[in-house]
Amino acid sequence: MGDDSAITFEELQLAARNHAMPLEALRYPITPVGLHYLLTHYDIPKVDAAEWRLEVGGLVDRTLTLSIEEVRDRPRVTLPVTMECAGNGRALLSPRPVSQPWLTEAVGTIAWTGTPLRGLLDEAGPTDGALEVLFTGLDRGVEGGVEQAYERSLPLEEARREEVLLAYEANGQPLPPQHGAPLRLVVPGWYGMTQVKWLAEISLLGEPFAGYQQARAYRIWESAGEGEGQPVTRMLPRSLTEPPGFPEFMTRARFIDAGPCTLRGRAWSGWGPIARVEVSVDGGLTWGDAKVGEPPSSSAWHPWAFDWTAEPGESVLVSRATDATGRTQPLGERDAWNVKGYSNNAVQRMPVVVRQATELA
């Protein structure tokens, strides 16, 4: 169950503020507001939507300054999108990279409503030299010794994908403050660090952005001092199991009754649709194929189901997703380790105690 070394007070401070999606919320194809995972690097900024403006500038023919009403007047799209934190699974790595200590459930699917980014980019007209699009949020803090506004860039081609949205509603409601009100970026398929909240500025750049969140954070280093590292981009495939039965409060141990039981869960990948979900009820010794269903959108997780007859005793439930590109999940965290603990998509292991019917009296 991960690194045995003490979880620090600083990690606890982050875990108390930020939160994962309780795994039982896997039952919802669209995650209710308040159950979707939430990571706020700095503070949730105080934004007056009436005063707020979005600036689109840099290497463009026409700079734009838009009120939230002007953004809402543009073409409107609603798209369910599965989003996962790049640090999901970090606290299960050993040695444990010290940052937000996620277990397996920093994920969720919200139906975002907004306007396609491509439309605004076309209005502004990127000049020939434009290579990247930089997104700047209103959230401000210090990280790695650098005082900064949260900023991330995307290659222009990626930013022009038709499903990339500037979102102002979540699940049919006005965007809540914690999800980036009044306007945020949503880039289906990519990890959460890309999805800049409290968006203030969009700027076309002629060279790759080298700011903190692009060049120093969110890089994969296999060992310390290894050069520039690899950028964190799209979500690797992952499957999670909806916990059957009921839990013990403190240990979160699970209890189920012996007999027929349909295990359910959801699986996703930022690289392509899910092609296969395999399930094991014996900790990975033997596997069977789950039935994989249709996702709420091509940018969201697939449901899966697996029929099982639970025999009394202890069982360890494991599921493994493989996407259409052939990417799959490692069976152990050892194969997913990297210095900062990103993109750990090792399979989830859920021990359950199967009880005899007679124990239920």
Add this chain to the structure above:
Amino acid sequence: MGDDSAITFEELQLAARNHAMPLEALRYPITPVGLHYLLTHYDIPKVDAAEWRLEVGGLVDRTLTLSIEEVRDRPRVTLPVTMECAGNGRALLSPRPVSQPWLTEAVGTIAWTGTPLRGLLDEAGPTDGALEVLFTGLDRGVEGGVEQAYERSLPLEEARREEVLLAYEANGQPLPPQHGAPLRLVVPGWYGMTQVKWLAEISLLGEPFAGYQQARAYRIWESAGEGEGQPVTRMLPRSLTEPPGFPEFMTRARFIDAGPCTLRGRAWSGWGPIARVEVSVDGGLTWGDAKVGEPPSSSAWHPWAFDWTAEPGESVLVSRATDATGRTQPLGERDAWNVKGYSNNAVQRMPVVVRQATELA
């Protein structure tokens, strides 16, 4: 900063699921959904609102069985209520009681809409022998070795207070699953353990309820093996400060600029209105009185403000609430310690670094 001993993996599991209110959300008089603190003992149960019924029975003249529409057809009240977890502040105690490891911010204020419980009790007609009202939720789990549905009781007189509600909306929206849909109990002034979610049954009892959550959990023991302990009931006074300036990501250290600064926060007590909030910017050596404002309701927190001219250097911000009954906050956790870590209302201490204007260039 509390107990130095390792935070355990089990505590981390709870901290990843449950979450406090990020302190910057003190800026909102009514906490947006998703930012209010949330503690779920077991799992959020799956409830079909169309099939759901509320049973009112036990020592009554007429048992009632009500659909959610029948509850909604009864008199409708909206009331902002400040609610705090009884374990708030637990992780700052030393030695640290091991359970959900809250720091200071397991609180929030929601405008609940529902029907007064008193009306339903009057309809059912408690018999002469009725002493307590037992509330049973649909959430089920194992705790302290006992398999149980979550249940808590109130003295009948307390349950008949006019501000006690059965709530089906939160901040004008249908109650979200995590807050107890389709119906929950709201008892203004009491800690969160009283506010039974996913309510299934209300039962009038002729003697005090002795179930797990009443007689074994939520008791204050000053030392182990000390008899029955004291029950946890109403919220002790507490004040929290809205963090000024901006944070460092990992340490949550705060930075502000030298010069005039209005500190703001909110203060509440379950025993009476807030009579006084004192503020110290030097860790408690000297104190001044904050201006205390009107709360959103008589069941909710009061805003306060304190003008300060920040001088360069380090400062420790402290605020202390006193209510109309004279109850106040201890200055140190040592005076708030008890075996299970309930009702720790020791003052919050927030270190900030005040920077010279020239450092901002």
